[in-house]
Amino acid sequence: MNSKQIHLPQYLDYASTTPLDPLVFEAMTPYFLEDFGNAASTTHTYGERAAKAVKQSRQLIADAINALPEEIHFTSGATEAINLALKGAFLTYRHQNPHIITAQTEHKAVLDTCAYLEEIGAEVTYLPVDPEGLIDLAQLEASIRKDTLLVSIMVANNETGVLQEIKEIGKICQSKGVWFFTDATQAFGKVPIEVLNTSIDMLCFSAHKIYGPKGIGGLYVKKGIQLTPQIHGGGHEFGLRSGTLNVPGIVGLAKATQLCLEGMEETYGRLKNIRDDFESEMEKAGNIKVNGKNAPRLPHFSNFQLLNEEAEAFILRNRNKIAVAQGSACNSALVQPSHVLKAMGLNDKDAENSIRVSWGLKLESKYSNLNILF
Ligand SMILES: Cc1ncc(COP(=O)(O)O)c(C=O)c1O
Known part of the structure; x- marks a missing residue:
């Protein structure tokens, strides 16, 4: 079976890896x-x-x-x-x-x-x-x-x-x-x-x-x-x-x-708008708290704590809709409280309850706008 026949979730883990152009x-x-x-x-x-x-x-x-x-x-x-x-x-x-x-x-x-x-x-x-x-x-x-x-x-x-x-x-x-x-x-x-x-x-x-x-x-x-x-x-x-x-x-x-350099301004301007809209709407609704919100950040990244649900439950519940990362996903198969978030002052529980979303070039489904999943 190839990927055209099976239903794949919206990929939102571009920080982990990207498809070949x-x-x-x-x-x-x-x-x-x-x-x-x-x-x-x-x-x-x-x-x-x-x-x-x-x-x-x-x-x-x-x-x-x-x-x-x-x-x-x-x-x-x-x-x-x-x-x-x-x-x-x-x-x-x-x-x-x-x-x-x-x-x-x-x-x-x-x-x-x-x-x-x-x-x-x-x-x-x-x-x-x-x-x-x-x-x-x-x-x-x-x-x-x-x-x-x-x-x-x-x-x-x-x-x-x-x-x-x-x-x-x-x-x-x-x-x-x-x-x-x-x-x-x-x-x-x-x-x-x-x-x-x-x-x-x-x-x-x-x-x-x-x-x-x-x-x-x-x-x-x-x-x-x-x-x-x-x-x-x-x-x-x-x-x-x-x-x-x-x-x-x-x-x-x-x-x-x-290719990245040619399209950089346009691509990352667009992704920044998607990210910023998501964060401001979800923060206003009291669903998330963004980690590193006040620092300059890459435009396609959002790392946030879930305030009303456990990250694991959220990821499981939406497994067929989105592919996102929890914990230090690129380091190992084991989900551990992130050393990065802990260094920023989060306790184990808040670090474990954090999710990384990273948008990229392919935004083919309605789930690229995560808001509807909360
Ligand atoms: C900041 C950073 N450094 C290093 C690496 C390792 O890169 P590679 O997969 O090319 O060995 C990664 C990949 O996850 C990364 O995000």
């Missing part, structure tokens, strides 16, 4: 079929064609964030890019700079990597956040020490969509002479991001959050930073990440980036 699929297809060459095997036309596609894709992604093509490194996704950035920097510079600063609300890919680095000698400061989910810039500045290596603060949170003040964070890091790594996985392609004027030294992104394929992403690394590779082999990706390149994935990532 048909135009991305079309751009990728030749690189599975006739242009299947190995991009490192350029003694013949097959390899040359693959290498050319990779080169063009790298340029497009570099241009999208105002970087140089040789500063873009393809990985299997954001998790790998985060591991490469944090472990790679620590292993190179650990003797003089063993201190890392991050926030309590980062994605588990950052937090678990930092926990591992602590096991092998790193000192990590986990900054708290205010009730809106924002770090305190003065506290960040005061936490930077002589032996601090880098600051790792995400652009947008994957549960609440809360946007940190990355321009200010970049300025602080630059003035103190420490690197600024930012996990841009949720924000890339949704809000304008560029590395030069924001003083970003490393940045990661992932295709499957922007209507591209799963299993491909990348890490921007500013020229001059020496990361210790985490995958050794043939010296691909400027010696930083070995392994035969995923050419269809890379082409898909570039096409998805291009």
